[in-house]
Each structure stands twice: as C-alpha cells, then as structure tokens.
Amino acid sequence: LFVNSALLTMYGKCSSLEDAQCMFDGLSQRDVVSWTAMLAAYVELGQEDKALQLYRQMQNEGVTPSDITLACILRACSSAGILKLCRQIHDSLVSTSYTLSPLLANTLIHAYGRCGSMVDARSVFDTMPQPSVVSWTALIAGYAREGNSQASLQCYEEMQLACTRPNAVTFLSLLSACSHAGLVSNGVQYFESMTRDHGITPGIEHYGSLVDLLGRAGYFTTLQNLMLTMPMPPD
C-alpha cells in the first residue's frame, strides 16, 4: 500500500535498516514502489551489495523496474564504483527508449563521474536537450572529482552561456574544484559572486570549502580574517 511505502522510507531515513527490512519482508503486497523504497534504504545506508541483491530478486519476481528504481540502482553502482553495471543499464535504456528521462540522464552523469569515466558522463550530457542545473552540477562535480579542475571551470562558463542559473550546490562543486587545484583567486571570486550575482547566502559548507581552499594553499592570514566574519564557528 501507499502507507507502507511511506513507512519504509521513514525507516530508511531514520537509519533503522532492521526495521525497514523486517517490514518489507512482512508485506503481503509488494509493488514497484515498495521494492524501490527498500532499495533506496539500502543505498542510503551504504549497503550497495544488499541493494543489488534485492534488485536481482526483484527481477526474478517479474517486477518491472521504474525510472526511479533504476536511478537507485545507478546510485548503488556509483557508490560501489561498478562501471560495468552502469554501462549495462545505460545500454538497455538506450535500446528501449529514444530519449532518457532527465532523472536518468542526470543520474547517469553522476554515476559515470563517480566511476571515473567522464567521457561517458559527457556523452550522456551531450544528448540532453535541456540540461538542468543538476545536470551541469553533476558534470562539474565529476570533473572536480577526477582532478580536472580546468574542465570544471570551463563547464561553469558554458553553463552561464546557456543561461542556466547556478545554485548553492553548484558553487560547492566549484569551490571543491578550486580547492583541488589551488586556484585561490578563482575560488574567492566564485564565493563572492555567489552572493553578489546570484543572491545565494553561503552556508556553513561553503565556508568550510573556502577554509579548505585557503588552508591548503597556505593563505593563513586571509583565513584568519575569514574566520572573524563567519556567522558560525568552525567544525
């Protein structure tokens, strides 16, 4: 039922895998949503192997996965770095539908990025008619993760040319890209631009990134000044 799936989700978010598992096993009626809710709980709590196992079981019982189910599986692949399964799912999606849903395209970009294949991530991105801020951010984050900070910054330029508005997460990814490469002035510019040009109030995470950037690059006096203007003490 509807209520059961909602409850499963709650257990997942409250980190009680046991309860979720127990409840799922006790369900008399299971539909795609219940299966997916259980999968999502496993993925959320870092049990990728369990998630994949459940996925096989689901297939064996003849339940057809929805886009959301596949997104959960891709998330499991990305955490576990299973590039092969990403490709497999991707291929089967391409062969059955002409265009990927934005959700799946975004998830694939993310998954390929986490599995270290930015070439694949980029090719998925390039098929999107209307990349959203999530798509762009996933791409930027993927390049940053790979250590290709220049590509991250370049993506950001492209994104602006495409008139897509960055959000708080986009800036976190950019700051992390700058941090890896020691691009202090770029990072500081992004930080300032975030509020000035986009009206985004920096959160504690943004300050954290900036501190990281300055610290790694040895800008200790700038860092001290920053601490004085921060709304919250460090963590």
Add this chain to the structure above:
RNA sequence: GAACACGA
C-alpha cells in the same frame, strides 16, 4: 506513496 547534482 519510492527517486536526481555538493557532502569533509
């Protein structure tokens, strides 16, 4: 009713 990008 399940689901996407940052997360030390």
